[in-house]
Amino acid sequence: MQKNQMEQIKNGKGFIAALDQSGGSTPKALAEYGVPEDAYSNEEEMFDLVHEMRTRIITAPAFDSEHILGAILFEQTMDRKIEGKYTGDYLAEEKGIVPFLKVDKGLADLSNGVQLMKPISDLEDTLKRANERKIFGTKMRSVIKEADRQGIKSVVDQQFEVAKQIISAGLIPIIEPEVDIHSEDKAQSEEILKEEIMEHLNSLPSDENVMLKLTIPNEANIYKELIDHPRVVRVVALSGGYSREEANQKLKKNEGLIASFSRALSADxxxxxxxxxxxxxxxxxxxAIYDASVNKK
Structure with a gap:
């Protein structure tokens, strides 16, 4: 199945749905969905409710492979079931949608204008379970707030170091060095980020491939070189706090860039x-998100 899934992700028309809100962001995601914090009394009940929300999204007729290529899951979602099947199996077998898994453990404190990933102490075990659950790839997020070259280099170095471990486990890593949309020097950060990513891509052997998840850039098509790189399966964009309408408008201006939206997908x-x-x-x-991913200005 993985060969077919690779073809679907690399060349298919559509976008990747991000359903991977984790512990810290779960209460906010539930609140936006209309479930207040007093509706649950502990973490277990909270995660039950968020799984109900995700199940409702995934099983909805509109959540289909005609528009959606893949879906990124939270670790607990991977280990839970939908209609008697593990979520990854349900997505792949019932929906024809490729499952991914968020593997990072959140962000470290701000340093040199960036937030690195916290150490992922159980990564080896998580990747083993991901393979057992027939997950295709992973996703991990860092954040860039300032155009500090050393900080941005440290983000990219860390991402590719972990990506190597993910590749060796037979999975495709989505590298997500998010540039904060509110950053005063966002465009400069994106220039530095592209340079640092290119350096790593050019050093990858021919049998190692990655995906990239990037903030929609200030300068349209600045990431075209990354999109066309032979070691890159696909480049997807996060909405980053933009409204769906604004994110879609910006996305349309970038040839080859497709969406991987979370809040912009579920906001209504x-x-x-x-x-x-x-x-x-x-x-x-x-x-609307499909249209912005496929039809470019």
Whole structure:
């Protein structure tokens, strides 16, 4: 199946849905969905509720392989089931959508204008379980807030170091060095980031491939060189706090760049919507994001 999934991710038309809000961001994700913090009394109940939300999204008719190539899952979601199947199996077998797994453990404190990833102490075990759950690839996030070359270099170095371990486990890593959309020197950060990524890509052997998840750049098509690089399976974009409309408008200007949106995908979904209302809202979001990923200005 992985060969078919590689073809789907590399050349398919559509986008990657990000359903990977983790511990720290889960209460916010539930609140935006209309589930307040007083609706659960402990972490277990919270994760039950967020799995119900994700299950509702994944099983909705609008969540289909005609528009969606892959979906990024939180670790607990990978280990839970939808309609009797592990989530990765359900996505692949019932929906024809390629499953990915978020593997990072959150962000370290700000230093040199960036936030590195916290150490991933159980990565080897997580990758073993991901293979057992038939996960295709992984995702890990760092954040760049300032155009500090040393800081940005440290982000990219760390990402590729961990990516090597993921590749050796037979999975495709999505490297996500997010540039904060509120950064005063965002464009300069993106120039430095591209240079640092290119240096690592050019040193990868021919049998090692990665994906990139990047903030939609200030300068349209600045990442075209990365998109066309032979070691890059696909470059996807995060919405980064932009509204769906603004993110889609910016995305359309970038040839070859497709979406991997989270909040911009689920912003109009609510726990109290009827199934008809829920699917209509999801369908509108899915089709708009698909259009921005496929139809370029």
């Amino acid at each position: 979904l609510s726990a109290d919507q009827s199934e008809e209302e829920f699917n209509a809202a999801l369908k509108e979001a899915v089709e």
